[in-house]
Amino acid sequence: MIYELKTMGARIRYVQEQVGGSSNLHEMTDVSTSQLSRLIRDDVKNPGLIQLQAIARAGGVSISWLVDGDDGHGDAPGITNASGYVAVSYYEEGNAPVMFERSYLVNEMSTNPDDCVMFKAGDDSMATTINKGDKLLLDTSRTKGDGLFLVKIDGNVFVKRLQWLPGAGVDVVSDNKAYRSYQLSPEKLEVIGQVVWIGSHQ
Template identity: 30%
Template sequence: MNYGKKIKLLRSSLGLTQKDFALKLSIPLSTLKKIESGISNGLSAIEQILSNEKFVYLAKWFFDPNNNETPVINKSSESEPNKLLAVGHVNLPFYEVRASAGDGALVEAEEQTHLISFEPEWLDKEIGVNPKEVFLMLVDGDSMYPTLKNGAMIMVNRNFNGLSDGIYVMRHDHNLLVKRLQLLPGGIIKVKSDNNMYEPWEINKEHLNGTDIELIGRVVWSGQRM
């Protein structure tokens, strides 16, 4: 996943040189040049951008692969010419932790690092979720490819009405996983990867939300480069 084009679009719309933009992001100029040229994927730079409250408005734009338009910049204030419009948005918690789409990675702690802003009307009408019940995190690994690529941002809904076929974030033996669950007769749940290189496995429904297996939430949205 590479965000270089959008980072360059943002920089240009702010009227900043690479040197000035790198200074604002507190990253080396050489790093920014690599990001804009596509050598580096730029995810760390995006996290730095979105950690600034002036820029949280851009989250949906960054992770929407179909939106390649120049972001709207508010230049009406002379004192803050680069402040972005963020009125009427809600902030969702973003956790600096990755749900493994592979064999699983040990997760010792999940810490909220910053908030990312979304339009409440979009969350309600397009995604159908309550902003208070969702959070954002990243995908690590290729077992859910091509549905979810390595580095994709996912929105997870903690409050889902009953278990049904779909993609979920789950904790299994201290590993945080993102997998597709399929309900089978007899209370059996098949845990599948969309990448057929990974073998499916089965669990019993009665073992869910026990000490070894816990459903964290259902994946309702993802943002990634196509």
């Protein structure tokens, strides 16, 4: 299971689910279920500090993470450790971490969570396999072989399909036929990680 925690409402919803639902969170915090629903929808412009402190305490998270999504480390290790979820940060700054269930990464994706990063596709050169705006999970321990990879070429970062040609370099392929594919020598290419999951933005 995957969570994106971009808003305070989404983070409160996450805490609510981790404690077993709105009734349980109400019992733990004395915040009414109707108020919790308004907070989750981000309908409350100035939520009370006492209520937020109670919700943070119930979820075992810092109030700074609940309010701003930041606990000083860019993720939420308290709930990651307690609930079995992992906050996977983006390769580039500017996007909130995405929460993945640890067992999903290990058992379904066969990845070590410590090797995972996120990336948001910035163009349509890999359409329709990967469309602009799609969210990608990368395993940075996988940098060899054929497949979809995040690569750095001349200082620029791209998602491309690689096909290694023994003794002849590597084909850098765009699935969108409107873009030309080309061949590079291995030293011209830095492989950051392999794409192991694609989350469509549509």
